[in-house]
Structure formats: structure tokens, C-alpha cells
Amino acid sequence: MELDEFKAHWNTIQDKEYQQQKISPEKLKQIIMNTTDTLGQMRSKSIYWRTISKLTIKILIGVLAAVFLIILIKGIYQHRMADALTSMAYLFILVLFCMVTAWVYKRQEQLFTINNSGNVKETLKQTITAFKRFYWMVNIIYLFLYPAYYYAIIKVLIPYWHPSPQTIFITCALATVISIIGGHWYYKVKFFTKLKSLKANLNLLES
Amino acid sequence: MKEQFILLITNNQGLILKVCNMYCNSREDKEDLFQDIILQLWRAYDSFNGDSKVSTWIYRIALNNAITRLRKETKREKFAKLDDSAFDIAAIDNKEENEQVLQMYNAIKKLSEVERAITMLYMDDYSYREIAGVMGLSESNIGFNLNKIRTKLRLIVNNG
Numbered sequence: 001m002e003l004d005e006f007k008a009h010w011n012t013i014q015d016k017e018y019q020q021q022k023i024s025p026e027k028l029k030q031i032i033m034n035t036t037d038t039l040g041q042m043r044s045k046s047i048y049w050r051t052i053s054k055l056t057i058k059i060l061i062g063v064l065a066a067v068f069l070i071i072l073i074k075g076i077y078q079h080r081m082a083d084a085l086t087s088m089a090y091l092f093i094l095v096l097f098c099m100v101t102a103w104v105y106k107r108q109e110q111l112f113t114i115n116n117s118g119n120v121k122e123t124l125k126q127t128i129t130a131f132k133r134f135y136w137m138v139n140i141i142y143l144f145l146y147p148a149y150y151y152a153i154i155k156v157l158i159p160y161w162h163p164s165p166q167t168i169f170i171t172c173a174l175a176t177v178i179s180i181i182g183g184h185w186y187y188k189v190k191f192f193t194k195l196k197s198l199k200a201n202l203n204l205l206e207s
Numbered sequence: 208m209k210e211q212f213i214l215l216i217t218n219n220q221g222l223i224l225k226v227c228n229m230y231c232n233s234r235e236d237k238e239d240l241f242q243d244i245i246l247q248l249w250r251a252y253d254s255f256n257g258d259s260k261v262s263t264w265i266y267r268i269a270l271n272n273a274i275t276r277l278r279k280e281t282k283r284e285k286f287a288k289l290d291d292s293a294f295d296i297a298a299i300d301n302k303e304e305n306e307q308v309l310q311m312y313n314a315i316k317k318l319s320e321v322e323r324a325i326t327m328l329y330m331d332d333y334s335y336r337e338i339a340g341v342m343g344l345s346e347s348n349i350g351f352n353l354n355k356i357r358t359k360l361r362l363i364v365n366n367g
Binding site for chain 2: 001002003006007009010013014017018021022023025028029031032033109112113116117118119120121122123124127190191194197198200201204205
């Protein structure tokens, strides 16, 4: 059977499938209401969380400022100013790392649905480009952030460990390499197959 | 606005179901895709300005969603064959013809995602111009692609 002969049966098949799977108006209304309400809630939640996070950041800055003042006064009294400033820097790195990671996880899921209203070719191009750009950007950010993060972790969470600076640098470098390889493996498992299929579809449209 | 949207989806649910059937094998995945498409349509509803037919707009968003979305594929689903309902689609009395129709239907499901989209639009009697608009190709390219699809389908059907 040829495609054009099959075309004659297409509507019959679709009608039959439609009758089998047709969703009742009540159920459909329920699905749509749930979906639109969910989106509405997500939007209001997003506004809510944005407000909350702004407030949290303000509180955090306030607390950090207070802690900073305490450390500063303590440092002045004990004549250990350098220690006080270093502790603050470590704390800042840890907070920054958490914020960047939270953003990365949120953003990577959105990338596959944000460009949906153009034509298929345009959507495929935008999705692939956005993902590639995001992937490289994340790796570059983490290439600098991981060593600082691990250094801060060692200094803040393992204060009784006093290795030589060389050992600390090697540990940080190793942990960074392992983390980046782990991250690459995670992206490979979760996103690369899909990316490959998107590229194949785009190649087909461009050939 | 929500009421208008509900009416729009109610009148066009057949089209969305068609896309779900073409891109999913299991019932769970079809339901997921159906809801994803509704969500994306609702998101884009504000910006729909009537430049194209409603059905073309729905097709464009539904196909974009079906092709680019990240599927929550379970192991069971990964190895699942076509849903049972796919084998109960033909409504033709002639057994041999029925068999051929099923073969062709299954062959279309084996095409690449983009080829399936072109085939679906062609089956639904969209003009080359409309298909080109949805896919982002030229009209001549659509003709070329359809010829390629015809050859590919012939091969799939002949090789079982």
C-alpha cells in the first residue's frame, strides 16, 4: 500500500481512534482547569517565591552584615583581622555556590519548552542553541566555582585538618575534575540523547 | 478567556489526540503529552493573534512540544511496543486491506519525528504552503521530503 492510498483510510482510522480515546467535556474541562490553574498557581507562586527570595536575601545580607560586624570587632580586639575577612569570603562562596546550583537545575528543565511558538525548524534551532550555550556556560562557571567552593568547604567544615597549601590545591583540583566529569555524565544520561535526536531532526529539515 | 480556551480545546481535542497517538506508545505517555500540550497552548494563547488558522496554530505548538519535550521515560515504557489500541484501529471489512492499513500505520510510526509531522499534516489535507509554514521549510522542500517519505515507507513495509 502506498502513502496516497493510505490517505483514504486516514480519516476512518482517526475517527475510530478519536471515538476510542475521546475525553468527555467534563473531564476535559477538569484537565484544562487543572492545567491553567496549575500555571496560574505556578505564576503566583513564582511571584510569591520571588518576593520571599528577595526578602530572604535581604535578611541574609542583614545577618551576614551582623556576623561580619561581630567577626570584625572580634578581629580588632584579638588583632586577627585577616582571619575575620577570610571567614566572610568562605561564607560568601558557599552561598554563591548554592544560588548558582539552584538556578542551573531550574533553568535546564525550562530550556526544552520555552521556545514553542515558532515553526518546527526554528524551535529546534533555538532549543539546541540555547542548550549548548547553557551547557558551556554552566561548565565555565563551575570550572571557577568548584575550586573556590571546595577550598571554602575544607577551610570552613574541616578546620582541624591542616594540610600543606599544595595538598589543599591538589585536593580541590581533583574534586573539581571529578565534579565536572560527574556533571558531564549526568548531562549525557539526562539530556544528550534528546539533544542528538533534536539535531537529527534539524539536519533532516536542513538537508 | 478561560471559557474561550476550554471551547477551543474541546473543539480541537481530536487534533491534539492525533499528535499524542503519533508520538507516544503508552497510555501514560499520551496523557502526559496531552497535558503538556494543553499547558503550552494556554501559555501561548495570549499571543495568538489569528495570523494562521486555529488548527494550524494548535498543530504547530503540539508538534513543537511533541518533538522537543524531555520525556519522563520509564524503563518499562522504553521497551514497550505499540499500545494495544494501535492494533485495533482499522475499520475496514476486507481483511487483507485491513492488514495493509495497519502495516502502513505502523510504518509511519517508525519514521523520524520530523517526517511523522510532515506525514500527519499531509494526511490531514494541509496544503504544501501550510505544511511549509508549520515546519519552517520551503514548499518545494515539502514536496521533496514527501517523496523521500514515500520511498522510506515502501522500504519499511516491504522489509516488515
